[in-house]
Amino acid sequence: MAHSLPFTKGHGTGNDFVIVADPDGELALTDDQVAVLCDRRFGVGGDGILRVVRSRAIPEGADAAAAGAEWFMDYRNADGSAAEMCGNGIRVFARYLTEYGLAEIGTAPVGIGTRAGVKSLTRTPDGFEVDLGAWTVDESDLLVQARGLSVARPGLGIDVGNPHAVVALSGDEELTGLDLAYQPVLHPAPPHGANVEFVVPADPLVRAGVGAIRMRVFERGVGETLSCGTGVAAAALAVRHWAGAAAPDDWEVEVPGGTLRVRMRDGRVLLAGPATLVYTGELTLA
Template sequence: MPQTIAFTKGHGTGNDFVIVPDPDGTLDLSDDQVAVLCDRRFGIGGDGILRVVRASAIDEGRELLAASTPSSGTVEWFMDYRNADGSKAEMCGNGVRVFVRYLVDVGWADLDGAPLNVGTRAGVKTVTRSDRGYEVDLGPFVVDDSGVLVRTRGGGAPRPGVGIDVGNPHVVVALPDDAELEGLDLAAQPLLQPEPPHGANVEFVVPSDPLVHEGVGSIRMRVFERGVGETLSCGTGVAAAALAVRHWAGPAAPDHWVVEVPGGTLGVRMPEVDGERHVLLSGPATLVYTGEVTLA
């Protein structure tokens, strides 16, 4: 029997998602169903699916609950994020803001006076309100400077990249100017040598001139997301790009950054939290429309 489900369409700086409420975890979407829902010609269209499910109703959420401590806070909701091809992903920085915006709008959570914890495959992420909309603490990060070569279609010789892990894997490549950034052919997936075991999102960045103004760094970026393709924005990719440029710039580099992507502008900061450096991402979250769709 065909099944009709409710959905909401949302986006964060153009990185768009089909939000599917499934609080009790009764919906089992196949990879093919996810791919059709995300198809921009035959489905609703989106860079991924955000299934809204209680942490107690999904295996990964129950694992988080079992490992939680009183100091880590409560986790009621789990963001089951799937890429547009149906594959599971660890995290999505734009997606988690849109996820929280949905929870607040439908009355399943609030941000009045307290942060909200969201379960993800990359652990628990804490979201608060900010001047830009919502800010998510992506947690600690890892910089891997061992070297990856990145080749794009028609881009000539491969370029070196730096690996950045912010709960999901990224490779960031520096470009000299806006002309090269705008001329990239990202219709095809960039080739990585060596290829990371689970693939990686690839960000291409150009520093602003000047790089730092009044203590805030500024860069532009384009991104190819694994399992999706080029997107207008990638939240974790924005964080990774800022971290990479900060790493290249050296110890005097600032801890506050503004990153321009084709879909808008996001903020990144790197404060010390409990003696460990974290990366936080801030930006808007927009809900566009709601509807119902019948699954094939």
């Protein structure tokens, strides 16, 4: 049975999302429906879907509700698969909550539930900053093959609530020469897949105490995107790890869709940048 579905389109540095409000958890989107909504030719188009639901109204939100987080970000990739976390998505989610009067987010942190736990957000002059929490580094042997690279390159595993493999390239020529229309292949393959980030350090790497890198990303379940918030954090963490003890704790990361800021504080990583709502609409969902 077809029914009407209001939606909002939003993005964070070009990483775009279809946002649907379902406060009481009454909407059950199938993987195929999500894929159609995210299709750029046959649907609205987006890298994923953000379902705005109260934590108490979704089984995965029980812990978030107990921790006092009213809202839960039910994030689905463009292929319909559920994802643990989305750094750009949660800032767009916060923008939606504030624009529609569902929450007030200012200088005091506000918790939002995700499959990677409750994430705290604060407002910044250009958007929002999210505390992604602690991270882990996996230095196990990992090789990454990608079209445009003549040989497989070593990758560094970084987990910031979801899994990433970060690959250092020699320069801008290699970065622009990548063909990310094809999914990179990881050896060994992570059990749940991983987002893959390709990074090039700036020259000089550090300016006025702030590190700088450029990045492109292939997101699992999506493909190449203009930006990936958790991927930006993972890339900065990887370059900081490689650079050693003298590396800075503040970074600027340039992605095709813009620039995001990353801070490391007391064993936690924070991501900041813009979040924009573009338009609203209504469609008939079969």
